[in-house]
Amino acid sequence: MNALIPHADTRPSSPAGALPVAGAWHVRAADPALEEVAATVRALLAPHLPDAAGGAPRELALGLDDVTSAAPLGIAPGGSADPVDEGYRLCVDADGITCLARTPEGVFRGATTALQLIATAPVTGELPYQELADAPRYAWRGLMVDPARTFLTPDEVRRVIDLAALYKLNVLHLHLTDNEGWRIELPGTPGLTAADADFYTAADYRALQEYAARRFVTVVPEIDLPGHCATLRAAVPGLPPAPAPAGLADRFPFVPPLDLTDGATRTAVTRILTEVCALTTGPYVHIGADEAFGATPESFDASVRELRALVRGLGKRPVAWQESARAGIGPEDIAQYWVDVAMMDLPDTAEELAARPELVAAGRSMEIIAALKKFFAPTDDDFRRVVESGGRVLLSPQSHLYLDRPYAAGFAPPEQAAEAARLGFDGYRPLGVRHTAAWDPAAYAVPDANIAGVEATVFAERFKGFEDVSLLLLPRLPSVAEAAWCGRAPAWEEYRARLAHHGRLWTDRDLPYFASTEVAWR
Template sequence: MSLPLIPAPATATVHEGTLLVSEALGVVASGELSDAAARFVADVRTDSGIALTSVPGAATAHGPHITLLIDKTDIDDVAPAAGLRADGKAITGDADERHGLEITSEGARVWGPTPEAVHRGLTSLRQLIAAHAQDGTAALPAVRIIDGPRFAWRGLSLDVVRTFHGPDVIRRVVDMCSLHKVNVLHLHLTDDQGWRIEVPSRPTLTEVGARGASGDRPGGYFSRTEMADLVAYAAERFVTVVPEIGMPGHATAAISSCPELAPAEAHSVDLGDGTSFGLDGLDPARTETWAFVEDVLDAVIPQFPHSAYVHIGGDEAYMPDEVHAAFVGRAAELVRARGKRVVGWQEIARASLSSADVVQYWMEAAEVEATIAGEALKQMAPPELLPILIGNLKKAQHDVPSALALGTRLLISPSAWLYFDRPHADASSDAAQEEARGRVGMPLYPAKSIRAGLEWDPVDDTPGVESDAQIAGVEAAMWCETVETRDELEFMLLPRLSGLAEKAWARRKPADWNDYAARLGHQSALWQRRGWNWLRSVEIDWA
């Protein structure tokens, strides 16, 4: 019997019997688990309409109930996670996510060594209740699960620059992440098209840099109060928000906001659609540049107290290699001097790094070769820009070997499988979605099916990587050049986020498409109740 859970648990044994979940079922927790219990009760009511009863831990619960416990029993039956935590916590210490869930006709028990572990177990129980909910009750199978993640960093990078997604949308994305046991939300906060975070000493960054977005879309930014609320909301659901401040490239918004950063002669390429592609980056030879970088880091870092990392970008900087390397090296030093660790896109491997840094691998080798040889890039890029883009792509083949030679771990985000801005290949059963499917998604990328997002492996399909120990984690990227609305964002995220969760958490190899598709189909009942939009792929039998 396959349980309707995503990601799949490490071990699950189904027994005879059922547990009837109804409003009469009590949830018993005390002390440090009381917050987790309250969130669980609220989530189950939203997910299924069933209003469970909260029972104080000191009280005696009559009849069947759900008990939450801090307990290490049997968790060593599952190996600790590989990789690194975005919050810097110890994988087998304060942030051990391994847990147990046991359901019998007498009730349910969820346990683990940390509140986060219990939260992960409750997430599985949430999914089971939602999948079996009918007319105010849910009959759950008796089962014993011992589970834990394959990788410690399971992330989603979200572009809020090309389209500004405000706090309400971000909270919905956090809820999606939490449901899928995705524990990192990496916010891409700055780029050529806009600047989305407050820096009090540089007010023009938001006064000027946040005015617009791609095309004629409205701009916006997160105030410090809004960002604090979002970071806290995520932390309550055990999701760490990691900030990205892109540099030295992708700096047009910064340069236009702070005139002292502007080069003596601007370099850009007209894209022919009323926009231009900026080739100017921050100049490491200028004192104004480093005063700016320090101001930004000093303002941004305190806004993300739970993140041990600052993402410095480092990608697509169209400048001489030695200039780029000098910039990345100094920026990394400034981050470390402020007590944080460095993560950046794979191009930072062309600079001097330490083994504590993280390199985010995104240019998958076969797709890079196909892009260079294909016609799509030639049709999209103006002739004067094409050789610049191709030159950067060709350098990519050396990035992963360079990072691994330094002992730097990789954050696996290959464009071929984890760039969620590519078009959907699966047809939808919804006619309106068929129209969106032809419009939303970067035309540069070949369309990918939901199945293709499952049938790959972060180790086996990353050249040069031989074991989980070389990997920090797995992270998808959602870029928003073609995404203009919340519904379009969710349409591109779901059900792909489920595939990310399966790859980052589950230990099953090789992937079994039929089993996964059956489990995936059960998720839609919960998504529907949440009001989330998703691709109604005709390849899935949706609940």
């Protein structure tokens, strides 16, 4: 009946009929408490109504009502003890579209459904009269982008926020720091951004959070420590390296991780996190804790514990990558699960390596691959460690939810063959849209008490700018959003029929997308 993503069960209204969607629409708040929501919905709807003049406008009415739904699983991004009720009811009839919910968040989610109905309407230009009731399975539904490696301007970040909101995602995780760049202004350590014109001022960052909040999206900043710290080391010279495992020095190139037991290092990091926490309106700050290559387990343990304590002492709740679980983990800790050795899909022999041209082109040797497998071997126990210790798992598996994976050349239309060859991280096997859409969050059997939520990521090692981000997110992000909202993978044939209509929505919003030949775009 419709092309909604995430999927929502609908039933025909009685009497039967159809609502024309072309032309002008009036967004009306039926309750004064929804005036700001209505204004945001008008802005989101505008790109899809280029010929809005003429004729009596249809009405998109937003109202509060006693709509109840099952509580979602996981952690509330807004920081409340219980997740906010985002359930809603929607009706299409002769008067227009009506969205009702118990909370403004629920009303907004319903309004994005209405927007999709309008933007992906059938070629007849009419929407059948219908009713639906809908609510999310997971409370935390996120997307991580990586301005540390390839800067996104504040306006480009706003476009990402709009895209996330349109697919009912409610967290934007900003990977703000890495070896390649430091993208948030901190007056207490001006050297962090002194050498680079591309960063968010404190005012930029506040404004982005306000913009996201109006779309019920929580911004989670990531300050990636104790590894990935080249920019911090350049800004604060003289910080000692963390104690390294025996025999590692000078064998592989890496930036020495920080040692949080060192007084000068702890002082510098405390100053940084104090400013970040003060600037952040949301309840979470991500401390990184991944890939601390070159630190002993004891050093890593001490650093992670110190980072967590600092963030908690500053009134925020720390989030960290899964490796942080090795420093102990409990019910208040959130570990973002992203990798194990099998998921890395690395060859075991020289013959297998020769059959992986993307790895050969990236300069991977069997020695490097063996070192990677050894370094990542402890990841095989991280997931179990989190669950058995009572921690919370944020599902972001590299195998499916890392959207910087290259597209397989066989699915590229001729006009995008060069982009398919250029885009994506060169360490991943190129695959198609169907691969991402097959991801099922239920397959991990995370106990309800241990789930935090779901988050896609798009790292930026090989990006050139916003257009590349958009091409890698689209068309793969919507299936992740559906899995997070519905709690299951969609059936491919039915899903791709819905997805085929969304190219129009993205074109309306001037968002480039990869027109994979797996989908018969409409």
